Amino acid sequence: MAISVERTGEGGIVRPTSISDGVHQRIYEKLMSLEISPGARIPIDGLARELNVSQTPVRDALNRLEQEGLVRKAHLVGYSAAPQLTHKEFEDLYNFRLMIEPESARQACRKLTSESLTRLELAAGDMEKDEQPAYRNSRYSRFARADAHFHDEILKIAANEIVRQALADQHVHLHIFRLMFHSRVTREALEEHERLIAAFRAGDADAAYNAMHDHISRSRDRLEAAFE
Incomplete structure (x- = not known):
């Protein structure tokens, strides 16, 4: 090797x-x-x-x-x-995310500093690198980790460690990316992350809430096909 x-x-x-x-x-x-x-x-x-x-x-x-x-x-x-998520676990997980991540995005926007915005932009940028690994699954797998880091940065800025730990314990992003190995999952997620970043740059807490809610809802809709 x-x-x-x-x-x-x-x-x-x-x-x-x-x-x-x-x-x-x-x-x-x-x-x-x-x-x-x-x-x-x-x-x-x-x-x-x-x-x-x-x-x-x-x-x-x-x-x-x-x-x-x-x-x-x-x-x-x-x-x-590890076994794949069941449809019930998938639904429960996304309902949980919709309850806590949009509000966390709103709180993060209110607590944002220039330094934390820079960290968030760097985390988002890690997902958009144009490197072409030898294996397609290398790129997809790397995106899953970068996506987890991006969402964790938002929770870190929101400064609610109980919420942050709850999501970390569920290994949310790794499990949802195992559901569907498809470029659409990454392409559309990047567009939604950019809307989130725009809301943070504008300092618009309500727009950050709505962008996160939309992102999670769309992610759920994309991955629902894995259970058909």
Whole structure:
């Protein structure tokens, strides 16, 4: 398995990431793109052979993915991919989001500073990078993480840690992106995020509320097709 590289922010220095990080990323991509099906067993030895690494970084990666809610571990059974959301769980999750995220966006807009706006714009920009990874699922998987970071930044600015932790504990964005592996999910989300950013830039708290409500409602409508 080739070790990936990343660039630092200053001077364009390239440094290798660890083998463990590379293994984690590849398994994460397989889970997000459904190459590893929800509920499927994940044999450590098989992954180690496929990725041409020892079993140690595979175990490390699976432990991290278990903490992220994408993998489950059962006694005497081993690791398996987390099951897909049921339709009822999907509806409950979106109803929960509609209750708390629009109001969080409104509160965040009222508490916004120039520094926090800059952080939010950078988080939004991370989703719009035109890099073309070798694998399409790499780009989609990266977008899922960037989307989670963007929404978390809004909750961080709103400064309600109970709400923020509640959403983090549900691993909301990773699970919803597993429902449908499609470019429409990312393309339309980017447009909706831009409307959110515009409301924040204008300092319009009600517009931020409406933009977030619209974004979550549209996201629900896009992903509803996964249950048809």
